[in-house]
Amino acid sequence: MVLINPRRFIQFLADHYEIIESLSRMSRFTDTEFREVAPDLDPEDLTRKGLLDFIPETCEYSLHPTVSQLFRELNRKRHLSSGHLTQIHVRKLQVLLEALDRCHRHRMWYEFEVELESLHRAILEINSDVQGNLDAIRRQTGTFRGEPWGGAKKRLAVLGSIWDNQIQPLEGVFVPQGPVDAVLEQIETLLKRAETSVMGNPMAEGNLRHTYFQARRLTRSARDAHMEAIREIRPLYETAKRNEKVATAASALIMGCFENRKAAQPLYAERKNGISHALDGIFGIQSTANDGEERFYTPFSSDEARILLVERYFGYRPAPPPILVKPLHAEAPFVLTEKVVRQALKQEIEIHGPVLDVMAWIIEAFPKAALKDVIRAYGWVVLKWGGKADPVRDAVNRKSGMRIISHPVVSMALPRRST
Amino acid sequence: MTFPVLPRQRDIFEALISGRHMCLEDGELFTALRDNEDDYRALFGGLGLELIVDPRGFFFLNGTRTPANMKDILFFMAILFEYMDEQGYSLEEVVFGSDFYFKDLPHLSHQRYAEVMERAAGVKTLEALRGIVTSMARYRFVVTEADSFRFRIPAHRLFDLIRDAENIQAQNELMESGPDGGDQ
Structure with a gap:
């Protein structure tokens, strides 16, 4: 820890006013950003002198809070501040x-x-x-x-x-x-x-x-x-x-x-x-x-x-931020693609088991899809991917009236086709 | 019905009846008028004239003659105001706080303004321009010197005049009436 001479410290601030003022406008800055502002100064040196704080987690620097506060106060008197701000202070x-x-x-x-x-x-x-x-x-x-x-x-x-x-x-x-x-x-x-x-x-x-x-x-x-x-x-x-x-x-x-x-x-x-x-x-x-x-x-x-x-x-509680990761299918595209339907179907079967009512599932999973897309998706699932019936499972489920569809991606249960 | 003889009655009467505006700059005449405002108002009222006391600090008679070249004055002032505003001056400040030299006036030296002066007022020469200023001096809006002039407080009425002329339709009618005005 370097012992700081207050007079020299203030003198340093005065000599490098523009640089410090620029830094005071940045909450954090990297070594590169610092050198763009102050090519002749070394951030580590300034950290030792107590002017900067090093943030090891992000490898960034910030101006020491005391210096920031000082600059804010000095600048405040040079700026017009809103009457609304003063009202807030009065309420405070x-x-x-x-x-x-x-x-x-x-x-x-x-x-x-x-x-x-x-x-x-x-x-x-x-x-x-x-x-x-x-x-x-x-x-x-x-x-x-x-x-x-x-x-x-x-x-x-x-x-x-x-x-x-x-x-x-x-x-x-x-x-x-x-x-x-x-x-x-x-x-x-x-x-x-x-x-x-x-x-x-x-x-x-x-x-x-x-x-x-x-x-x-x-x-x-x-x-x-x-x-x-x-x-x-x-x-x-x-x-x-x-x-x-x-x-x-x-x-x-x-x-x-x-x-x-x-x-x-x-x-x-x-x-x-x-x-x-x-x-x-x-x-x-x-x-x-x-x-x-x-x-x-x-x-x-x-x-x-x-x-x-x-x-x-002053006790302000911001509203909760918007949810960036939305629930599955919440942003279902209006035009369904095969890939999306296939992925959703795979996930559904992995989590909840066989899909018993394909049409109902499509409507539920893609609520924003147009009717023609729902029918097309139904066609992919039942006709295109439906593939061959799995004889073993078909046999097992024969009594339940369900038909198991085996597919490279998923297997699913479908109502037995009437023959 | 008889009226008492008021201080400086003859001078004040002659000044106001000829369309002059009176302000503090007029010294004794103004103070005599100001100190006997009610009596003078009654005097002029008896003659069917209305003495106006403008809160900005001047007197004039309502209903006296309008300058024959009112339209020329209007465009003269409009150009002066626009030019001064373009230069970044505060109009009231610069108009009442400056001496204006004829040689520096923008009215004939800028093509756009010269065109306006010619179209609207038929003014092409510096002498004609001086004539407009002289007519303003008759109403005591300005005080003229050999090569310059300055505005008096009653020139506030010229500001009002321009402000009131904002209605474009009114301007069009004014334009259609031709360059010659007339006494009211």
Whole structure:
């Protein structure tokens, strides 16, 4: 185990930022994949330094969870996160409160501390999301206020996307007496009760007070950031809506001037309704970060991933996966082939013994088969493969009225032909 | 029926009755009008005219003359808006925050726009283009300088005008009426 010098470790991360960020996007990677990203580095060396973890079962590497977490947190503040995600965090507070209450009632103090820590983290995440959104919105609106950018339709698409995804979903969340206030109130009540219960334990008391004050401070900060984001974006959004209408109408007016109006119409229609350029804005928000680096934010994809992540860690139970190996004949082809019928028949006889009613068996085994295929299959079994009667078995079964058909593949019992 | 003499009554009356729009930029005239809005509304109402107070910060009289070259102004503005939008500018921001130099206007320098100006307004020269701007200045939508002009707050009405003209059928009718407009 190599003793890691924190300063050098951080310096290494800074010097290889692009590489580490690329790796942080990959959950696992092979030696070859690693060398494609970082040809000058040795994965084993990085594993020794504690940056990578080696997974012997699959001979793959992954970024050390601490480093991944660090990058996720750093990147989160640079990205717009969905208001729906924040809503999930708010709901999560409610569940955590219930868990806290349960721990308190059963005097499970260790679990209580764990839940308290989760609660603290959830509040931090809410604040971090809202603050991150405010930063991203400010960067974006700063871009709009500066140099020419994109035209009315694209501006409207970007601003509309921010409004619909980041602002609108939180409408009502941060209002006085809204869900966040309700949660805060419950935290206060619970913590006061819990404080009484752990009297005499200075550390526990301190943690409780700390969490409560932090919750108050952070939610107030999140509320302020949200309101500030609204103040920042609303006037621009309203202006963009007006400008888009004017620009569209202006183009329509100009188009109307040309004799060949039919030819001009699609251009007008594209301008009026088209989304070709606007889509760039909807699915990504180009912005210049503080470091001057141009980035194309993709709130949709990153949010989806995060929502899934949060849901997963938040008691989400996915639906059972589809059954890949289906029961025999469940996907019987509509057009039966000899091979399929022969194989199924062989299996049926091996498992259940002779087939007494061939037609019934075919219908049951291949429910999706058309009537003509059923008859054809019946023909294969009875006429084509029926072969010669086995005199021995035929004799044995004579009394039962059955006829045993001997076949290179299978033997079967058939009703005796009337002669 | 007698009306009290209102502050700057004569100047305000003359300005509004000739179709001008008044905003904060007009200084004392505007404040006199704003501070005596109700009295002025009654005054003009007595004459069968409606004083409009636009919430965006300007006054005008409804029912006064429409510019004879309203259609020219319409296409002039449409081209300016489309061009500015194509350049990536926020329209309200750029229109109210810029000086426009005649030599830089796209109306005659771009073939497509030049065609529109000729077809719709019969404008082929820079002088004719200046004429459109001068007529806008009469209504105080713009302030002109020797080689440039800038828009005043009442130019919001030009935005409204374009927005309302979106109906293609209306445009067609407008086109069929020919290049000459007329006083209302």
